[in-house]
Amino acid sequence: MLIVVLDTNALHSDAWLTGQHGRALVDLASEGRIRLVVPEVVRDEILRQRREAAEKAWKTAVEALDEMQKAGLDVSESKARLKATFGRIDSEFDGAFAELFGRDGVSMEPTPDIDVKKLVERDLARRRPFLETEQERKKKSFGFRDVVIWETVLAVLDGADSGDTVLFVTADNGFVERGETVKIHPDLLRDLDARGIDHGRIANAKALNHVLAVIKTHDEVSRVNVATEAVYALAGEEVGIQLVHGGDYDYPDFVKFTVPGFESPELSELELVTDFDLEEDGSKVTAAADVDLYLGGAIYKGDWLGSEDEPFHVGPELNRHYFEADALIRVRAVVELDVSGGDPVVTSIELHDKEEAQPSAA
Secondary structure, X not given: OEEEEEOHHHHOOOOOOOOHHHHHHHHXXXXXXXXXXXXXXXXXXXXHHHHHHHHHHHHHHHHHHHHHHHOOOOOHHHHHHHHHHHHOHHHHHHHHHHHHHOOOOEEXXXXXXXXXXXXXXXXXXXXXXXXXXXXXXXXXXEOHHHHHHHHHHHHHHHHOOOOOEEEEEOOOOOOEEEOOOEEEOHHHHHHHHHHOOOHHHEEEEOOHHHHHHHOOOHHHHHHHXXXXXXXXXXXXXXXXXXXXXXXXXXXXXXXEOOOOOOEEEEEEEEEEOOOOEEEEEOOEEEEEEEEEEEEEEEEEHHHHOOOOOOOOEEEEEOOOOEEEEEXXXXXXXXXXXXXXXXXXXEEEEXXXXXXXXXXOOO
């Protein structure tokens, strides 16, 4: 049996698995083809994120109604309805998860008992999922919730049959090692060794559509896997104009989409939102899918005053001259694969505006 365990980032845009890929996985679980597991801490983290987003939206709506009231409009009824709606949010969110976990083959895995001393030892030893980052010239450790999620994955493995395999759905750097391929980090594999669990009983997928690919035919799996790796490898790349080969300034080769008008834009995160469409032409395969790009950067205050039509959000001040800026853009990823040697090899990857999603001529 394949047991699919979901990390928080796998549910970022489909918390209750009601989207295209989520529904497909729930259906597979209901048919008994897989088990679908959400760790308790993941459920709690998703609930917190959704509540905070709802509260922010509610406060914004109330402020807008207050402005309308100042203009002389009677908004008392609208305020009452808005308050009543916000008051139902907790019960509706809880109900959505209850409905999900009521489906056959879908369950929440309780948080296991964790030895706090061993957790501290793991942190001090800088063992994943703990990570360190430098803030104000001081190293800061983070990853407590990730450790709890990983302990939950281990508990699932401990309680499963010896022939069962766990597919851990995560793109979090705390869990994976990035190289030519992305795989479970060696620190985590050593935890399997300590329990006598074979490494072959766990695998990694980046997103919900990647899980579905694992269940498809071998050729499709390998091609989708390679294309997915290529797309997610772009995370952290700068997408603005920069010095390129030959001494000229231009966008990176993969950037074929319209970049928002703020400075030093960086692709901080991305998420595949559709299945890859595969087209084969001899030894060449073209894999294309819709991708959400989360871009971060900065905008000069003077530029912002005239940029109302730009598709980005302006955040807090960075300094006297700049605001933080971020944007969410949906593009079409086009990955060209060479399959002449059997295993697919990426020959190019481009991100296009959706209406112009054709690979550039060589």
